[in-house]
Amino acid sequence: MFADWPLLSLVIWVPIVGGMMVLAAGDSGAAAARRIALGVAVVTFMLSIPLFTGFDRSTYLMQFVEQTPWISAFNINYHLGVDGFSMPLILLTTITTVLVIIAGWQVIQKRVSQYMAAFLILEGLMIGVFCSLDAILFYIFFEGMLIPMFLIIGVWGGERRVYATFKFFLYTFLGSVLMLIALIYMYSKSGSFNILELHDLKLSLGEQKLIFLAFLTGFAVKVPMWPVHTWLPDAHVEAPTGGSVILAAIMLKIGGYGFLRFSLPITPDASQAFDWLIIFMSLTAVVYIGFVAMVQKDMKKLIAYSSIAHMGFATLGMFLVFRIIANTDSMQGAALGIEGGVVQMISHGFISGALFLCVGVLYDRMHTRQIADYGGVVNTMPVFAALFVFFAMANSGLPGTSGFVGEFMVILASFKANFWFAFLAALTLILGAAYSLWMVKRVVFGDVGNDRVAALQDLNQREFLILGILAILVLLLGLWPAPLLDVMHASTEHLLQQISHSKL
């Protein structure tokens, strides 16, 4: 029944229009605003389900395609479509938004309708990023989503919110304008902004290198990769819980997705020439940022650094492929790297989202994020403690959780590329466990730290619902990742074909 619906347009525009409606409802009806927002988010989620069930797993071609001319002067089209990489990310977005709206139910008391509207509009824009097949359309969504996020951090954030939100905006803006020039350059060569046509555009190595670097600045800031990661801890610490969740769970994925959609297929030769750079940056993120995470005193900052380290895995998996192909002469190992990278992105979406929500739960009660202010939380909040420990375990890559699948696949792939890459990447198993579990130990276990901890209330039903759903997803993906891998298979093979074909 859904086959002829413009599903992608619906999942983009239902939340945006819904957000406008919530905004119009105004602050007088805070209760109504919450309900409408939840309704819109749930409807959007429902609309995204047919994308999964109706997805044809046997083809790499774009599905659910919609195309209408938009701006003829620049040959810009309203061109949407999804493949195996983008579809899971859309589902991740719709699920996460529902959870974030529920999480903000009681916590947000200031400008409720604006808060809810900002998240809904942000959702639509982020989905737009994942399904745009026109480069300018992609760029518009990519930039446009900075506006709601800028306001979310700035209005509902913590003490240093202004500094953090400016840094966030300007960093990402700076990264993406260079990408815009690269896109315009390719347009001047090909006369088209169609991403699929750009995949086939012939480019010399020199051109490819410059375009690759332009994309790299845009996406590396977004991922964020070491050394352009410094905006992330600030943004995370100052953002309200919901903002942190969206940032970690979805926005960071847009950088990784950009590498898959733009850098690798459009500039395969430059990607090969520069793969050492990405691998170096990724491994640095994994090892160095892992150590940095360990010494954090602020829980949110710790999780933010752990996000950078985990996203390092995703980019590592994607850019190992050239060495694997060169070493083993087979596509199998290379596919493992890319699929591992994507699984890592999805899994990190759930886990980091859950961890930020856990910190949010504590922060709402104690109004502090300092690890030192806690201790012995398990005595007063046993249910919460169980979930928190579970997510921390997942974060450190415990087998059976989704965190294990992606990391394992990437480490396996890196063995085929170079032993030392694998060695360094595998350090994360130790480091991840160290910073995650040490934090948990200091916060959750031990004797009750102080009177305020003693007075803590355990999770209410609403909080339990959110964290419970995430726990189920983390387990499900950890024990049975096959559905996700099936979806990606055809697209991965196609991508590998594209990148193993030199454009020169």
Next chain:
Amino acid sequence: MSFAMPDLIPVMPEIAVLAMACVVLLADLFLKDEQRNVSYYLAQLTLLIGLLLTLNLANEGSRLSFGDSVINDQMATLLKSFIFIVTAIGFVYSRRYLKERGIFKGEYYVLGLFGVLGMMVMVSSYSFLTLYLGLELLSLSQYALVAFNRDSSRASEAAMKYFVLGAIASGMLLYGMSILYGMSGSLDIIEVSNYLIRELDNDVALIFGLSFVIVGLAFKLGAVPFHMWLPDVYQGAPTSVTLYVGTAPKIAAFAIVMRLLVEGLGHLHGDWQGMLIILAVLSLTVGNFIAIAQTNIKRMLAYSTISHVGFLLLGILAGTSQGYAASMFYAIVYALTAAGAFGMILLLANKDFEAEELDDFKGLGERHPWFAFLMLLLMFSMAGVPLTVGFYAKLSVLSAVVRVELYWLAIYAVLMSVVGAYYYLRVIKLMYFDKPLTNQPISQQWDMNLVLSINGLLMLVLFFLPGGLMSLCIKAINF
């Protein structure tokens, strides 16, 4: 030269505006102070008549008149239409502000209309003489308008500076023109162009004349290093006048650059391209960096104007019809955006409060969410962030620059636009992240609210449907 009756059809709008301006001037003599609204309505009527007459000529094709010294073509139609629209918007925004300061006088509208007439002549000029005539008519009206609040010493000072520097600029322009006249033997733009086709040896005297013309134009546009008058005039003039000076005349200035440099001296493109690159790079740099340091929003918008002039020049210096169309789009979008931004300042001002400090925007998101939202759209549009039309303005100019392979210039321009984003974001920060300083209610007036809302929402609407305006701009550049 024959003394046959010139073809008056192409100049019907100019004749109508001139006649009506005189009517306003006369009618105003017989009006009592409480009837002053009549002048206002007559002025708006004039603009409407001008607009209708201009649109009526839209399908006439190119038509020359007055011995080839005036032209009416698609570019003239398009630019004049927007001059009328933007001026009318400005008049709506200014009425309450003028009334509250006791300077709600008929002369304001008479001078405004004569300025409009000057702009129309500039847009339609096809000879050095008419061009200069239009420019002077506009400039003189503006000098007087800036000093309109004669009790304000700041305004008088600004007017004085504007007058002196403007006179120097006019002199430069005139000197350059006279050299070109001496070389080519004609004042007609078409003749100068033909002369350059015949004599394509880069004569030093030609370049000499060209340099002076460019200096004159740069003065009028406010490009660095000829921008000194602009911040003082923007800050010193009454806000309603700043709005007038900062919007429609930019469109007219774009038009004379097109007529002079492109249509007249197009064959010297190789020579003026380098000069414009210098002007553009300096304007982008100085405008964006100095704007950061401002605390007065009018002054900040003045520096922002300078940086936008830099962008405008980028499209022109590309030297392709795509670039000219891009610059035209940029000029129109900028005029509309700036009108909205100054309109917001006028909205917040009241009888004894100017609302011209950045801090006066603090907490607007709480005081009046709707207007804050409109200002947000206007600011993001100026910054060129997507979901607002400013993005396409930047995109089209940049793509013109990339097409002529000036990559470094495109990269420099986008880096400067990141710098620019900072001070636009600061306005949004003040509106949404800070607490309001006062809780004074914002005076509401239905006409202003309506026009301002349309003006702000236009940034969104034109973002989703930019095709119409873009293709109009492309059609207007047909040579």
